[in-house]
Amino acid sequence: MRKKWDLPKGCVIVLAILAVLAVLFYFVAGEQLQVRSDATDAVSPSASAGEILPGTTLSQQFSSPGGRLTGFSVLVGTFARQNRGTMYFSVSQQQPGQEPVLIETFAADLEQMQDNSWCQIWLSDPVEDALEKQFILTIWSEGCQTGQAATVYFGNSIATGRFEIGSEGWEPLQQNGVLLDGTLCLQVYGGTDLWFGQYYWAFALGAELLAGLYCLRLCRLQAKGKSCFGLRFIHAVTHYRFLIQQLVSRDFKTKYKRSVLGIVWSFLNPLLTMTVQYVVFSTIFKSDVPNFPVYLLTGIVLFNFFNEACSMGITSILGNASLITKVYVPKYIYPVTRVLSSGINMLFSLVPLFLVMLATQTKITPALLLFPFTLVCLLCFCTGLVLILSAAMVFFRDTQFLWNVLSMIWMYATPIFYPESIIPARFLTIYKMNPLYHFIRFARMVIMDGVSPEPKAYLICFVFALGSLLIGGLIFRKVQDKFVLYL
Amino acid sequence: MIEVKNVSMAFRMTQDRIQSIKEYVVAMAKGKLKYKEFWALKDVSFTVNRGEVLGIIGRNGAGKSTILKVISGILKPTAGSVQVRGNIVPMLELGSGFDFDLTGRENIYLNGSILGYSRKFLDEKYAEIVAFSELGEFIEMPIRNYSSGMMMRLAFSIATVVNPEILIVDEILAVGDEAFQRKSRQRMMELMGGGTTVLFVSHNLDQIREMCDRVLWLDHGQVKMIGETQQVCDAYQI
Numbered sequence: 054m055r056k057k058w059d060l061p062k063g064c065v066i067v068l069a070i071l072a073v074l075a076v077l078f079y080f081v082a083g084e085q086l087q088v089r090s091d092a093t094d095a096v097s098p099s100a101s102a103g104e105i106l107p108g109t110t111l112s113q114q115f116s117s118p119g120g121r122l123t124g125f126s127v128l129v130g131t132f133a134r135q136n137r138g139t140m141y142f143s144v145s146q147q148q149p150g151q152e153p154v155l156i157e158t159f160a161a162d163l164e165q166m167q168d169n170s171w172c173q174i175w176l177s178d179p180v181e182d183a184l185e186k187q188f189i190l191t192i193w194s195e196g197c198q199t200g201q202a203a204t205v206y207f208g209n210s211i212a213t214g215r216f217e218i219g220s221e222g223w224e225p226l227q228q229n230g231v232l233l234d235g236t237l238c239l240q241v242y243g244g245t246d247l248w249f250g251q252y253y254w255a256f257a258l259g260a261e262l263l264a265g266l267y268c269l270r271l272c273r274l275q276a277k278g279k280s281c282f283g284l285r286f287i288h289a290v291t292h293y294r295f296l297i298q299q300l301v302s303r304d305f306k307t308k309y310k311r312s313v314l315g316i317v318w319s320f321l322n323p324l325l326t327m328t329v330q331y332v333v334f335s336t337i338f339k340s341d342v343p344n345f346p347v348y349l350l351t352g353i354v355l356f357n358f359f360n361e362a363c364s365m366g367i368t369s370i371l372g373n374a375s376l377i378t379k380v381y382v383p384k385y386i387y388p389v390t391r392v393l394s395s396g397i398n399m400l401f402s403l404v405p406l407f408l409v410m411l412a413t414q415t416k417i418t419p420a421l422l423l424f425p426f427t428l429v430c431l432l433c434f435c436t437g438l439v440l441i442l443s444a445a446m447v448f449f450r451d452t453q454f455l456w457n458v459l460s461m462i463w464m465y466a467t468p469i470f471y472p473e474s475i476i477p478a479r480f481l482t483i484y485k486m487n488p489l490y491h492f493i494r495f496a497r498m499v500i501m502d503g504v505s506p507e508p509k510a511y512l513i514c515f516v517f518a519l520g521s522l523l524i525g526g527l528i529f530r531k532v533q534d535k536f537v538l539y540l
Numbered sequence: 541m542i543e544v545k546n547v548s549m550a551f552r553m554t555q556d557r558i559q560s561i562k563e564y565v566v567a568m569a570k571g572k573l574k575y576k577e578f579w580a581l582k583d584v585s586f587t588v589n590r591g592e593v594l595g596i597i598g599r600n601g602a603g604k605s606t607i608l609k610v611i612s613g614i615l616k617p618t619a620g621s622v623q624v625r626g627n628i629v630p631m632l633e634l635g636s637g638f639d640f641d642l643t644g645r646e647n648i649y650l651n652g653s654i655l656g657y658s659r660k661f662l663d664e665k666y667a668e669i670v671a672f673s674e675l676g677e678f679i680e681m682p683i684r685n686y687s688s689g690m691m692m693r694l695a696f697s698i699a700t701v702v703n704p705e706i707l708i709v710d711e712i713l714a715v716g717d718e719a720f721q722r723k724s725r726q727r728m729m730e731l732m733g734g735g736t737t738v739l740f741v742s743h744n745l746d747q748i749r750e751m752c753d754r755v756l757w758l759d760h761g762q763v764k765m766i767g768e769t770q771q772v773c774d775a776y777q778i
Contacts, residue, residue: 295653295658295659296653296654296656298653299649299650299653299654300650300653303639303642303646303650306641306642306646307639307641307642310641310642310682311641375636375637376636376637376654377614378609378614379614379630379636380612380614380630380637380654380655381612381613381614381628381630382654382656449560449561449564450560451560451561451562534616537609537614537615538551538552
């Protein structure tokens with residue numbers, strides 16, 4: 054047979070691609086693979102500490118969010134006027150039972166200071182082994198007079214629940230030794246070394262080796278004429294590739310067949326949705342998300358794909374009933390092709406996303422190369438879900454109506470048009486169980502921040518995708534023989 | 541070629557088909573979720589050899605279509621096993637895989653892929669299919685504009701262009717005008733005579749006598765008789 058000849062060659066190609074990807078990934082993901090950046094939440098400002106004149110000293114005790122203390126930023130105010138003088142920030146480390154040890158002192162020129170801005174300061178020499186140590190930030194001014202001094206803010210509530218490490222537990226801000234009602238508006242940056250990054254090459258080599266062994270096993274089994282999951286999978290892909298191709302192209306051709314603009318709708322649709330939501334959420338409801346158009350469009354494109362794949366896929370078995378009862382074709386072909394056609398549709402809607410990125414001057418970084426990862430994960434996730442839904446639909450026709458409600462809930466439970474920071478901290482654990490949250494977050498980090506997410510984010514996306522695919526596949530396989538009886 | 545061993549097929553019939561969760565829960569709460577079993581096939585065994593034309597006869601509801609579905613893999617038998625060596629091409633109820641918004645050409649490829657043809661095969665046979673269907677330039681038009689006769693001709697041309705190892709025919713199809721009917725009959729005969737194993741269900745005993753090597757007579761899901769064409773047909777006609 055021809056296929057027997059093909060397999061070893063295919064294995065070599067797959068292994069080579071894997072190796073190239075592993076190397077490429079190392080350079081694209083870069084520093085994010087080695088170090089996790091952490092930041093504490095700053096409290097929202099509720100009062101200012103008044104003019105900081107010479108003789109006034111503010112001190113705030115804080116701790117580092119990560120194993121390494123790298124810097125901090127302080128919210129400063131200038132009373133909207135031109136000031137003169139210098140503000141000093143000094144960081145020292147507290148030693149139990151001893152005088153604090155000074156680490157570094159920074160000077161900020163008051164003339165350069167912007168009102169209500171974050172004054173960001175990086176330690177020239179990050180403090181290692183900073184976890185569970187106490188630090189003190191001391192602030193004072195020199196060379197300024199009343200009416201020319203700046204201020205800092207403090208408060209006692211945190212509005213966002215974005216990061217897990219809160220600033221609760223810090224002692225209140227002290228002004229000349231007097232405790233104030235609240236802590237300084239201070240954000241502390243830290244970093245933690247990740248063991249995954251340190252052993253990256255070992256992991257990559259291990260994965261490559263495992264893949265190699267599996268390929269070897271496939272080849273041996275094939276030579277013996279035995280069958281296993283991998284071989285059946287390869288066989289299905291080669292055997293039904295033409296059918297899948299045809300079904301996908303049918304979905305795509307018929308979708309816009311009788312519309313005037315045709316395929317342009319694939320571009321236009323997300324763009325129009327974005328425009329509407331942009332107008333609504335940037336004028337009527339104020340939203341302070343930076344680069345909101347791109348933020349919005351990323352969410353819309355990914356969620357639309359999910360929604361379309363599921364709502365179309367749910368009827369994929371039922372809609373092809375006339376074929377299923379007459380021709381033998383593996384039944385999973387129908388849901389899978391449905392998801393694939395939605396996927397192709399999504400690829401088209403990435404074009405407007407790219408255009409909006411250019412229009413808003415979002416930086417194009419190598420991190421964009423990581424974007425396909427979340428797309429593939431989302432595709433697998435949808436496939437698994439559609440397998441379950443389409444199977445359920447055969448037995449209970451109410452699945453469709455139930456799904457309509459469910460997809461609406463799902464839409465509001467996903468940060469598409471609102472920032473995730475509006476979610477109260479106590480709901481965050483439940484909120485983060487939403488797989489779409491992770492896929493969209495991944496995409497936004499890669500597109501908007503231009504950096505790779507932390508290794509954990511990859512793992513979460515991968516686990517959700519694989520889990521959904523496995524569960525969906527198992528359920529589908531279990532019930533598919535009964536389909537014919539209920540169609 | 542085809543080996544059917546002790547195949548039984550049971551359908552569970554509820555009093556009324558439950559198709560919503562509400563009905564299901566209500567029925568379960570009432571304890572009415574009882575099924576009546578209906579055996580469409582009971583312990584059916586037979587073999588078909590390579591190149592043989594097997595006719596299947598029987599009354600309505602005797603299980604003829606069910607056994608065809610079991611053999612082609614659409615239905616999984618409740619008990620027993622079916623072994624098939626070779627690729628099966630079912631003669632679809634004509635045109636069931638068509639998409640009305642696509643052109644004739646696109647439908648040839650779509651329907652062909654569903655029937656399991658490869659792209660290469662379809663590329664080769666494309667001209668032949670179009671010629672046989674006598675559609676000419678209409679092939680580039682969406683088939684929702686076709687007349688029913690045109691559609692049937694196209695469907696028949698696609699379904700019979702193959703040279704399959706096993707062909708399953710549920711009633712011979714008389715489509716189109718008289719000239720086309722003659723042509724399609726001839727095509728069927730060619731296929732059946734060309735070394736293909738054929739399973740052929742028909743109520744037309746004349747056709748059965750004319751074409752089949754052996755005949756299987758099903759009655760109420762059981763094999764009533766299997767053997768020489770003339771013998772079985774004579775017995776059936778009494």
